Amino acid sequence: MKKKLALALLLLLFLLLPxxxxxxxxxxxxxxxxxxxxxxxxxxMLVGQIKLVSAGHAAFFGIGAYTSALLTTRVELxxxxxxxxxxxxxxxxxxxxxxxxxxxxxxxxxVGTLAFGIVVxxxxxxxxxxxxxxxxxxxxxxxxxxxxxxxxxxxxxxFVLVLLVLVLLGLSRLYRSPIGRAFxxxxxxxxxxxxxxxxxxxxxxxxxxxxxxxxxxxGSLFAxxxxxxxxxxxxxMESFMVLAMVVVGGMSTLMGPVLGAFILSTLPELLRDLSxxxxxxxGVILVLILLLRPQGILGKKAS
Amino acid sequence: MKKKWPFASSAxxxxxxxxxxxxxxxxxxxxxxxGQGGSSDKxxxxxxxxxxxxxxxxxxxxxxxxxxxLAVSQFNEKGGYEGRKVKIVLGDDKNDPKEAxxxxxxxxxxxxxxxxxxxxxxxATFAGIPIYNRSKVPMITPTASHPDITKKENxxxxxxxxxxxxxxxxxxxxxxNKLKHKNIAVLxxxxxxxxSNATSFKxxxxxxxxxxxxxxxxxxxxxxxxxxxxxxxKGLNPDLIYLGSLYNEGVLIIKQAxxxxxxxxxxxxxxxxxxxxxxxxxxxxxxxxxxxxxPEADNERVKKFVADFKQKYAHDGxxxxxxxxxxxxxxxxxxxxxxxxxxxxxxxxxxxxxxPVVTGEIKFDDKRDDINKPYYNLVVENGKFVIAK
Numbered sequence: 001m002k003k004k005l006a007l008a009l010l011l012l013l014f015l016l017l018p019x020x021x022x023x024x025x026x027x028x029x030x031x032x033x034x035x036x037x038x039x040x041x042x043x044x045m046l047v048g049q050i051k052l053v054s055a056g057h058a059a060f061f062g063i064g065a066y067t068s069a070l071l072t073t074r075v076e077l078x079x080x081x082x083x084x085x086x087x088x089x090x091x092x093x094x095x096x097x098x099x100x101x102x103x104x105x106x107x108x109x110x111v112g113t114l115a116f117g118i119v120v121x122x123x124x125x126x127x128x129x130x131x132x133x134x135x136x137x138x139x140x141x142x143x144x145x146x147x148x149x150x151x152x153x154x155x156x157x158x159f160v161l162v163l164l165v166l167v168l169l170g171l172s173r174l175y176r177s178p179i180g181r182a183f184x185x186x187x188x189x190x191x192x193x194x195x196x197x198x199x200x201x202x203x204x205x206x207x208x209x210x211x212x213x214x215x216x217x218x219g220s221l222f223a224x225x226x227x228x229x230x231x232x233x234x235x236x237m238e239s240f241m242v243l244a245m246v247v248v249g250g251m252s253t254l255m256g257p258v259l260g261a262f263i264l265s266t267l268p269e270l271l272r273d274l275s276x277x278x279x280x281x282x283g284v285i286l287v288l289i290l291l292l293r294p295q296g297i298l299g300k301k302a303s
Numbered sequence: 304m305k306k307k308w309p310f311a312s313s314a315x316x317x318x319x320x321x322x323x324x325x326x327x328x329x330x331x332x333x334x335x336x337x338g339q340g341g342s343s344d345k346x347x348x349x350x351x352x353x354x355x356x357x358x359x360x361x362x363x364x365x366x367x368x369x370x371x372x373l374a375v376s377q378f379n380e381k382g383g384y385e386g387r388k389v390k391i392v393l394g395d396d397k398n399d400p401k402e403a404x405x406x407x408x409x410x411x412x413x414x415x416x417x418x419x420x421x422x423x424x425x426x427a428t429f430a431g432i433p434i435y436n437r438s439k440v441p442m443i444t445p446t447a448s449h450p451d452i453t454k455k456e457n458x459x460x461x462x463x464x465x466x467x468x469x470x471x472x473x474x475x476x477x478x479x480n481k482l483k484h485k486n487i488a489v490l491x492x493x494x495x496x497x498x499s500n501a502t503s504f505k506x507x508x509x510x511x512x513x514x515x516x517x518x519x520x521x522x523x524x525x526x527x528x529x530x531x532x533x534x535x536x537k538g539l540n541p542d543l544i545y546l547g548s549l550y551n552e553g554v555l556i557i558k559q560a561x562x563x564x565x566x567x568x569x570x571x572x573x574x575x576x577x578x579x580x581x582x583x584x585x586x587x588x589x590x591x592x593x594x595x596x597x598p599e600a601d602n603e604r605v606k607k608f609v610a611d612f613k614q615k616y617a618h619d620g621x622x623x624x625x626x627x628x629x630x631x632x633x634x635x636x637x638x639x640x641x642x643x644x645x646x647x648x649x650x651x652x653x654x655x656x657x658x659p660v661v662t663g664e665i666k667f668d669d670k671r672d673d674i675n676k677p678y679y680n681l682v683v684e685n686g687k688f689v690i691a692k
Contacts, residue, residue, distance in 0.1 A: 136426055
């Protein structure tokens with residue numbers, strides 16, 4: 001009960017934020033944090049719930065961003081069309097990719113996903129007729145919902161905040177459903193899970209597909225908010241960044257990835273004025289968090 | 304009991320971070336007092352220099368900073384604007400579009416910043432443009448050369464450099480019409496800059512009647528081995544190899560090509576016009592390039608800039624220093640004629656027509672693009688850049 005109350009209060013605070021702070025810079029960090037929360041949640045489903053450590057998640061983020069950006073700029077689809085296509089296409093690619101990759105286990109799987117991330121980035125860079133190569137896609141339109149354009153940071157902030165809450169509600173339902181329980185059985189012991197009749201591969205494929213689709217959603221939001229994307233953003237570095245968000249926040253909890261995303265999106269901005277030492281401090285803080293709470297900030301002690 | 308704390312603490316952490324961020328930016332905004340999109344009547348006038356101050360392109364960010372600071376210090380010595388001094392704040396975009404957008408928003412949200420000089424690469428500039436335009440902050444890029452950077456409807460965006468199209472045309476003319484090369488191989492870095500650079504060179508070289516026998520790219524980043532691409536090029540037997548590369552890659556490519564026994568002449572673009580390139584001594588002997596800035600040019604403004612720069616920084620000013628100096632000069636001219644407000648600077652800058660600067664004269668067309676700077680065709684001789692005969 002208290003937990004629910006705390007969450008409701010937190011949500012209220014975030015809803016009131018634009019009334020308290022008028023700086024569009026702070027609101028922007030809020031928007032970016034929400035988008036990355038959705039991305040981190042999608043990876044949290046794999047890493048935290050099923051124990052599939054993917055090190056190429058920026059690939060799905062990028063596929064979603066490119067799909068949405070290209071469809072809205074070249075085919076002139078409306079924003080919602082781009083968003084839905086991004087989710088579906090990314091989920092499809094996640095599904096197709098998961099079938100061969102899930103034959104691998106543990107570290108091998110991580111290396112496989114890392115390779116996938118690199119391959120996707122190289123395709124973004126080199127498939128010029130489609131992705132416009134290194135020049136990226138400029139002029140991605142702002143999201144518009146039923147004729148109303150979300151042309152300010154505040155409008156965008158509410159939009160992504162609502163989406164984040166919806167994603168959280170959906171995931172919390174999912175994790176408590178039979179599917180979520182099956183995920184957790186697989187996480188704890190794959191062999192035991194299959195002996196009690198859980199079809200391990202099937203659930204892993206499902207998890208991968210859902211996770212990819214969710215990353216595609218985040219990618220689409222990112223593209224429309226930034227108005228410009230290029231291959232730079234969807235690098236292996238970004239994949240590790242998202243992984244760090246999940247780990248720092250606490251991978252096996254629902255809210256962990258969200259907290260991680262907020263911390264890791266806000267921290268570099270707070271340190272911005274320290275230019276040369278910025279990334280150094282950032283690294284030190286990360287190491288400290290993981291030393292003090294190896295299970296992540298919200299993580300439960302390992303049983 | 305135990306379970307509640309994580310959430311309470313997470314709420315606290317997230318909130319305190321946001322509040323901190325809020326205070327930070329609020330404080331920045333109130334540093335000089337805020338007026339209508341400009342600073343108060345006293346105190347310094349703040350302009351921003353945005354570019355890669357850390358990371359891979361840090362030397363270019365530093366070049367921006369030096370060029371801009373020189374222009375500003377001269378402006379301040381002459382009395383500034385009605386006795387008020389101009390101050391520079393830096394925005395580090397790490398040459399990453401995502402960072403660039405955050406920097407752009409940060410600078411735009413800071414009411415005291417009246418103009419932005421930056422960014423360095425076209426992709427970082429593309430990321431910043433929508434934000435500057437929405438926030439009505441005049442931005443001038445000294446170096447971003449993609450043709451689509453300036454658009455008629457982007458009223459707040461200026462460029463005081465050149466475009467790939469112009470440079471490609473000049474280099475092709477240099478290679479084909481002046482040096483009479485017939486078979487040319489093009490090798491370029493697959494980045495936003497490298498690609499448009501090579502595309503435009505190839506287009507004009509073919510127009511002038513040369514054969515582009517090879518057209519190869521290599522991936523951007525810290526690669527050090529170009530032999531694969533060079534082996535391909537060697538088999539084509541070109542008499543000129545054109546490099547759409549930054550200077551550090553260029554030096555490595557030329558060195559490896561010479562080690563492989565490639566006899567062709569080499570040509571590069573303006574990024575080669577830097578001190579770092581000449582430090583490769585014998586390797587770069589005879590390499591051809593072009594530049595908007597030539598330190599030995601027989602021109603009073605260039606001579607003055609070279610001397611002033613050397614005096615202030617104890618090393619020679621290069622191409623990017625000069626471009627940043629010129630872009631800053633345009634902004635300062637905007638302050639002088641339009642007053643230290645965003646709107647005033649923008650309107651005054653748009654009227655600039657024939658402002659003498661180091662790299663020629665700034666004339667903005669209807670897209671606020673500056674498209675009439677003369678190129679110097681150069682060649683490295685005895686470890687120095689000299690004008691090609």
